[in-house]
Every structure is written in structure tokens, then in C-alpha cells.
Amino acid sequence: xxxxxxxxxxxxxxxxxxxxxxxxxxxxxxxxxxxxxxxxxxxxxxxxxxxxxxxxxxxxxxxxxxxxxxxxxxxxxxxxxxxxxxxxxxxxxxxxxxxxxxxxxxxxxxxxxxxxxxxxxxxxxxxxxxxxxxxxxxxxxxxxxxxxxxxxxxxxxxxxxxxxxxxxxxxxxxxxxxxxxxxxxxxxxxxxxxxxxxxxxxxxxxxxxxxxxxxxxxxxxxxxxxxxxxxxxxxxxxxxxxxxxxxxxxxxxxxxxxxxxxxxxxxxxxxxxxxxxxxxxxxxxxxxxxxxxxxxxxxxxxxxxxxxxxxxxxxxxxxxxxx
Ligand SMILES: [Zn+2]
Numbered sequence: 001x002x003x004x005x006x007x008x009x010x011x012x013x014x015x016x017x018x019x020x021x022x023x024x025x026x027x028x029x030x031x032x033x034x035x036x037x038x039x040x041x042x043x044x045x046x047x048x049x050x051x052x053x054x055x056x057x058x059x060x061x062x063x064x065x066x067x068x069x070x071x072x073x074x075x076x077x078x079x080x081x082x083x084x085x086x087x088x089x090x091x092x093x094x095x096x097x098x099x100x101x102x103x104x105x106x107x108x109x110x111x112x113x114x115x116x117x118x119x120x121x122x123x124x125x126x127x128x129x130x131x132x133x134x135x136x137x138x139x140x141x142x143x144x145x146x147x148x149x150x151x152x153x154x155x156x157x158x159x160x161x162x163x164x165x166x167x168x169x170x171x172x173x174x175x176x177x178x179x180x181x182x183x184x185x186x187x188x189x190x191x192x193x194x195x196x197x198x199x200x201x202x203x204x205x206x207x208x209x210x211x212x213x214x215x216x217x218x219x220x221x222x223x224x225x226x227x228x229x230x231x232x233x234x235x236x237x238x239x240x241x242x243x244x245x246x247x248x249x250x251x252x253x254x255x256x257x258x259x260x261x262x263x264x265x266x267x268x269x270x271x272x273x274x275x276x277x278x279x280x281x282x283x284x285x286x287x288x289x290x291x292x293x294x295x296x297x298x299x300x301x302x303x304x305x306x307x308x309x310x311x312x313x314x315x316x317x318x319x320x321x322x323x
Pocket of ligand 1: 193208210211212288289290
């Protein structure tokens, strides 16, 4: 893999210059760019949770307007980013911007385009600096039979990868959830291995696209939020797998389950049990592989819990108070 290290300082300079330009457009002194705000047309403000992102990170965008916006959406890396309206807050729109795990470091623009009920158009733009993620690397020398899957296995894995890609490409226009997300295992507060790359006999594999959560076989796996099951089957790499669609291009992925307890089409409440922890697929021991895809970008799922809040305690309370 080509090293990006030598090019990062250059990109950083470019980004600073662009931010100064953006600040200039909003008539702010260049020194006042610490706040993660964008340059907007009058009456609208754009705020991002950060302007210094890294590969695999997730950003929260907030657009506030003097007049409620009838139509508004964001744009990032050629993809439309849906912006939702919080209940009772007509003038506030929010959206999640995913920075893919393998997005090349550099400066990227996030744009918002909207229109008020009166027909007046509004727009915002801001530059986001994406730096290289700090991911672990593991070098392994193993027997050939562990590195080279059979032609049938390669074919199967390729078809499944394509199926997942097509699935994550679909955007359900409604937001199926409301409120906070949770880590799918009770009592687990963090996960590991996000972005980790294994180098088997000198050949780098694809980076680990989710986090591994510790758990023993049979531990209940809870839906991170409300949504609809769009995949519930056994896959070559991730074993028994469930994918949940939360709407607006946001999907959570649950792998290596010992048992799947839902089927495609099921509507899941936040915190509903969708299966049990296991060691199915290409793994060495039981754990939950938990992934998050936002507009096709593979991001660290722990960040959605951090950005929107952790609902696990509330979910447990809601479940237990049901008649
Ligand atoms: Zn994993």
C-alpha cells in the first residue's frame, strides 16, 4: 500500500487555506475558524460536529434556518445526505455524514442546498479535512490453506459482497428511528479492531469494517435502534448475519450469530432481540461483529452512539414497562 504520510502536511495547509476562504465569505476573521461552522446564505447556519475528521469517522450536521425549510439535503462525496427534522423543531435539520474507512485523506466539501416554503433558496458549504485513520496492523504467516480459499468459496464471497453493496446502496426515504442508538450487547461499553488490517503472508487483506464486541455464545443481541430487517442469513465471512435498515441510508450489521431470531421484512423496535452471539463464519471465537454503514460509507458504529446518545438503559426500561 502507498504511504500517505508524506502528503498529509500539504493537505492540511490546503484545508486551512480553504477554511479561511470560507470564513472570509461569512465575513469572519480567519482566526475565528475554530467553530465548525460553514458559510451559508443569510438566515441559515450550518454546524458540523467537527471539521477535522479521520477515515471511518461519523459527523453530525445541523442546519438552522430563520424560516422553516420545505426542502433541504446535504451532499458529500457525490452522495445525497438526507437531513431529518426533529419533532417540534421546524427550523432545525440534522444529518449524519459518514467518512468511509478507505476514503483517501484530503479536503472534502460538504454542501447543503435547501428551499424555504416561500421559494427562497438557501445553501451552505464547508470543507472537512479527512486524515488517515490510526488502525492496527497484524502480520501473520500461516499455512497456504488458510490464506487461499477454494474457487467456490471465492465465488460465494464475491457474490455476497455484491449483494451487501447493492443493499447498502438503497436509501429508504423515511427515518425509521427516533432518538438515541445503543451498543447491541447489554453491559458492553466499547469494541475493538475497527479498521484493523491483517497482512497474511505479506498480502494485505481488506480492513475490518466493524467493531468486535466481546460476548459469550448465547448472549442476546439487541437492535441498535428501530428499523427493518433487510438480510437474515448465513454468509461466508460473517456467518449468521442480520442487517437492519434504519432509513435514510443508515444500516447496522450483526455478524457471527449462533442463532438468528428475525426474518427479512420484520419491523424491529429499538433494543429488540434479533439473535444470539456466536462464532459462525470465519472466526476464531465467539463475539459480535457490529458494523454501521451510512450512505455506503463504512464507519465506526460506536460513533453513532457517541453522537446521538446511548439508549440502552432507556430501551431496557421501555421493554420492562410494556404490558
Ligand atoms: Zn469482526
